[in-house]
Amino acid sequence: MAMIQPHGVILAGGLARRMGGGDKGRLMIGGQPLIARVIDRLAPQVDAMALNANGDAARWDDLALPVLPDTVRDHPGPLAGVLAGLDWAAEMGCPHIVTAAADTPFLPPDLVPCLLAAAGPSGLALAATRQDGQTWPQPTFGLWPTALRDDLRAALGQGVRKVLHWTDRHGAGLAIFPTEPLDPFFNVNTPEDLARAEALA
Incomplete structure (x- = not known):
């Protein structure tokens, strides 16, 4: 039986404090918004896509994507966006x-197949890089089974905020990606990062 391709969820729920607030995904590099580059990279790898974002959803109308706000109060971080995505996918029968x-315009074009290949026993996997003999998980890039969404909801209710605290409980696999010639998870957090992304683009 053919594997059902995952749905993709772009996490844009952060507050972008280091960039002075606002939507980082709207910042331009190479004449294109960051988020458009992310969509272009992710879309061919998934069956459907949505955006996790808070605030006025109408500001994303031009993307023609479902907008999923956090269902957990007080912006508890990326796990809240993951939960919103899991609930959305579960409603559509996607596992x-x-x-x-x-804010990661150079994400891997093989992100999804590598995550699927690395999935642990629970179906969880995170992307990671390896540098100087150390492994660095990339906790906003992951494969998440909808079967774990109630467990995640309970963990958030208990105050869990760090992605790795939760994924370690469930034996997440790691998909290791090379960082040469470019770290595919380079993200734009500061004006200096934006200038570097512009040069790389």
Whole structure:
């Protein structure tokens, strides 16, 4: 039986404090918004896509994507966006989602197949890089089974905020990606990062 492709969820729910607030995904590099580059990279790898974002959903109308706000109060971080995505996918009968951050314009074109291949026993996997003998998980890039959404909801209710605290409980696999010639998870957090992304683009 053919594997059902995951749905994709772009995480744009952060507050972008280091960029002075606002939607980082709207920042331009190479004449294109960051989020458009993320969509272009992720869309061919998934069956459907949605955006996790808070505030006025109408500001994203031009993307023609479902907008999923956090269902947990007080912006508890990326896990809240994952939960919103899991609930959305479960309603459509999709068994898993893949998440990507809205500020990572160079994400891997093989992100989804590599995550699927790396999934642990629970179906969870995170992307990671390896540098100087150390492994660095990329916690906003993951494969998440909808079967775990109630467990995640309970964990958030108990105050869990760090992605790895929750994924470690469930034996998440790691998909290791090379960082040469470019770290595919380079993200734009500061004006300096934006200038570097512009040069790389």
